[in-house]
Amino acid sequence: MIGEQLSISDILVESSPCGLVLIENSGRWLFVNPAFTRITGYTLEDVPDGKTWFKKAFPDNARRAEIMNLWLADLREGRSRFRIMEIVCKDGQKKWVEMHSAFRPDEKIVVTFQEISRERISERIKQESDNYYKALLEATPDMVVITDTDGYITYASESTARFLGYNMAEELLGKNNQELFAPEDLEKIQQAGSFIGEYGFLGPIIASVVKKSGEKRTVEINSSQVRISGQLVAYIGIMRDITERLNLENELRQILIEKEILIREVHHRVKNNLQLIHSLLRLQAQYHSSSEVRIALKDTLGRIRSIALIYESLLRSTRLDRIHLDRYLEKIVSHALSLYRQDGREIRIEQRLDEVQVDLALAHPCGLIVSELISNALKHAFNGRKEGTIRISLEKANGRQVVLTVSDDGKGLPENFDPKGSTSFGWQIIHDLVKQLKGTMSCKSGQGTEVRVIFTP
Numbered sequence: 001m002i003g004e005q006l007s008i009s010d011i012l013v014e015s016s017p018c019g020l021v022l023i024e025n026s027g028r029w030l031f032v033n034p035a036f037t038r039i040t041g042y043t044l045e046d047v048p049d050g051k052t053w054f055k056k057a058f059p060d061n062a063r064r065a066e067i068m069n070l071w072l073a074d075l076r077e078g079r080s081r082f083r084i085m086e087i088v089c090k091d092g093q094k095k096w097v098e099m100h101s102a103f104r105p106d107e108k109i110v111v112t113f114q115e116i117s118r119e120r121i122s123e124r125i126k127q128e129s130d131n132y133y134k135a136l137l138e139a140t141p142d143m144v145v146i147t148d149t150d151g152y153i154t155y156a157s158e159s160t161a162r163f164l165g166y167n168m169a170e171e172l173l174g175k176n177n178q179e180l181f182a183p184e185d186l187e188k189i190q191q192a193g194s195f196i197g198e199y200g201f202l203g204p205i206i207a208s209v210v211k212k213s214g215e216k217r218t219v220e221i222n223s224s225q226v227r228i229s230g231q232l233v234a235y236i237g238i239m240r241d242i243t244e245r246l247n248l249e250n251e252l253r254q255i256l257i258e259k260e261i262l263i264r265e266v267h268h269r270v271k272n273n274l275q276l277i278h279s280l281l282r283l284q285a286q287y288h289s290s291s292e293v294r295i296a297l298k299d300t301l302g303r304i305r306s307i308a309l310i311y312e313s314l315l316r317s318t319r320l321d322r323i324h325l326d327r328y329l330e331k332i333v334s335h336a337l338s339l340y341r342q343d344g345r346e347i348r349i350e351q352r353l354d355e356v357q358v359d360l361a362l363a364h365p366c367g368l369i370v371s372e373l374i375s376n377a378l379k380h381a382f383n384g385r386k387e388g389t390i391r392i393s394l395e396k397a398n399g400r401q402v403v404l405t406v407s408d409d410g411k412g413l414p415e416n417f418d419p420k421g422s423t424s425f426g427w428q429i430i431h432d433l434v435k436q437l438k439g440t441m442s443c444k445s446g447q448g449t450e451v452r453v454i455f456t457p
Contacts, residue, residue, distance in 0.1 A: 019097075019113030023050065030108070039097065039115050041090030057087040071101075078103045084116065143219075143239040149232055151177050151193070163241060165212035177237070182208035182216055192223065196235060200225045206242070218243045274308035295379070298339055299426070302375050305335050306367040310360065323363045325402075326353035326394055332371050333392060340378035346387040347378065353394040356402055358457045365433035366404060372426050372433075373406040373451055381410025381449065400456050407450035419443045419451075 013020055019036030023029050027050040037043050040057070047053040050071075058064035067085065074081055082100050089095055095115055102110045143160035147153050156172040164180065166172060181189050185207040196202045203222030210216055219239040226234040278301055285297035309331045310323060333349055358366065374390065382388040393405045413419070419427050419441075430451075434441045439455030 017114075021111040021113070023109040023111065025107040025109070027051065029053070036113055039089075039095065039113055040087065041093075046090065056090075059088055074101055075103070075109075140238075143241075145172075145177060145180075145237045145239070146226070147177050147235050147237070149234065151235070153177060154234065160239070163211070163217075164209070165215075180209050182210050184208070192221075196223050196225060209239070217241055218246055271308055271312055274304055278304050278308065299375060302336055302339055302371045303368060305339075306332050306371040307364065309335070310363055310367065322357045322359055325356045325358050325363060325366055328363060328367055329353060329370050329392065329394060332367050333374060336371060336374040336378065340375060345382065345385070347382065348387070348389045350389060350391045351393075353392070354396055356394055356396065356457070358402075362437060362455070362457055365436040369404070369430055369433050369453060370406060372430050376426055377406070377408045377410060377449070381408045381412075383411070385410070397454075402455055402457055404453045404455075405450065407448060409448040412447070412449050413443070413445040417445070 013033050016033060016035055019039045020031075020033040021029060021036055022031040029044060029048055029050070032042070032044050032047075042053075042056065047056060054064050054068055054071075058067050070083065080100060080102050082098060084096065084098050086094055086096050096117075098114045098116050100112045102112075104110065140157070141159065143163055144155070144157040145153055145160055146155040153172050153175050156169045158169050161167070161169040161172060164172070178186060178189055188205065188207055192202050192205055201222075201224040203224075204220045206218060206220055208216045209219050218241070220242045221237055221239050223235060223237040225232055226236055281297050281301050281304070285294045285301070309328060312331075330351065330353065333351065337347070337349065370392065374392075377390050381390075388408060388410055390406070390408045393403070395403050397403050420431065422428070431441070434453055434455075437453070437455040439453050441454075442452050444450040444452075
């Protein structure tokens, strides 16, 4: 009975179309069948051990080292693997073979060899390539749809099926891609198709798709042609669900609108309150008998009006965080002239103001500085004179710096006058405001007075 079993085994081994090799754990080859010799040309005498086999089948040193490392890894782990590789036969011919190693409990190894054609190799490579790119498409979080040149779906990723409410991606195959979109967006999609046909790509466009349940979702789509050897074979579209993003954007936009309305209302009320205070002080100044009090109230009126002008400007501006400093200063100068106008005296104002935008935190001190300097000039610089000139300049310098200059051709500052050490309330205010700007101030006096403030917005 045992002899009959061995005889059958011998027959199977000898007649097998696959090459068979029996190897000891040490690497010595014990047996090769006729199919192995037919495929490779080698006999057992040609390859008595694994080292000889690797040297003959893989003459390239780098490739041999790579294959040996794979073999040793399989041997250490005792795992069976199918590997496709190109070997060099005894006659020098190269063949592609599929090898499989089986590790037996008795520490012997059985290796099978099966010759494979180039067509099968190409098919295998194509299949692996298709699997690779399909895996890439499935791995992307976006939804991928491929259609033929007539718009019928030939591939849909699983993420697309899940998003649209289908159990399997196969349910989408054969549908026209236009069936996925909401009726109100069909014309847009058709126009997009014409655009892709002409230019080869399109993106992104926003449209609504209809899920299997009837629910509408908004997606962002990028599409392009797929060409092989210059021939149009398909279209690919990548979709991303942006419904929640659009909802959030709309909510934020509404919040911003409401916030802007609220801020403008606050600015409007502040302006009105400042105007009310301004009117009350003006009335008080007109009816007060003390000239010193009237002058002090006039100075206060100028400061209040400087602050109120900012809120007037903001109400007309498209932005609520920045202001055109040049336009703001023009209004301050005009108000100061009207406040300190004297009959019979002609004071000219020369302005050279570059366009400068600053934050509100800088606009306040700049306006008050100009208001103080203009009012000081109008009150003191031209005493005993019927005419004079005040010059205001605002210019950009050294990249980001802003230079604000107020000068006059009046009688100048008193001899030995030190603006920094002055106890005058107006000069103290100016010094504090320059500190708020984190700027520097310089004064010159001679043929009039010049005050220059430099700061960086």
